[in-house]
Amino acid sequence: MTMSDPLGDMLTRIRNGLQAGLQTVKCPGSNSKMRLLDALESEGYIRGYKVVELENNKKNVVIELKYFDGQPVIQNIKRVSKPGRRVYSGSQKIPSCRNGLGVTIVSTPKGVMSDAQASQENVGGEVLCQVY
DSSP: OOOSOHHHHHHHHHHHHHHHTOSEEEEEOOHHHHHHHHHHHHTTSEEEEEEEEOSTTOEEEEEEEOEETTEESOSOEEEOSBTTBOOEEOTTOOOOSGGGTSEEEEEETTEEEEHHHHHHTTOOEEEEEEEO
């Protein structure tokens, strides 16, 4: 059975893992998920991730969650653009998250990047999620 929103599923697994206090969570791997995880890692919201190869050319991603003083670094992670309603934004109108205290992850023609990087490179795109 196929998933209708694989990125939303991964974000939900991360959210649930943080609430349960887990150190790592697993999810099916894809290139778009890994680009999103690269952006989260560069912004300091996760420790990192590892790709685990399975049989039949499939892969799993093991995400290492990050905590500070026993509290999760990610307080909230929310999917913005969904399969039923895509949300696009120009380079000057990318929504800020928590008045700049959070990060909005955007999928642009130059790759998946944070809102600050997208405005610096003057590119817009699909607003994937907001993290704070």
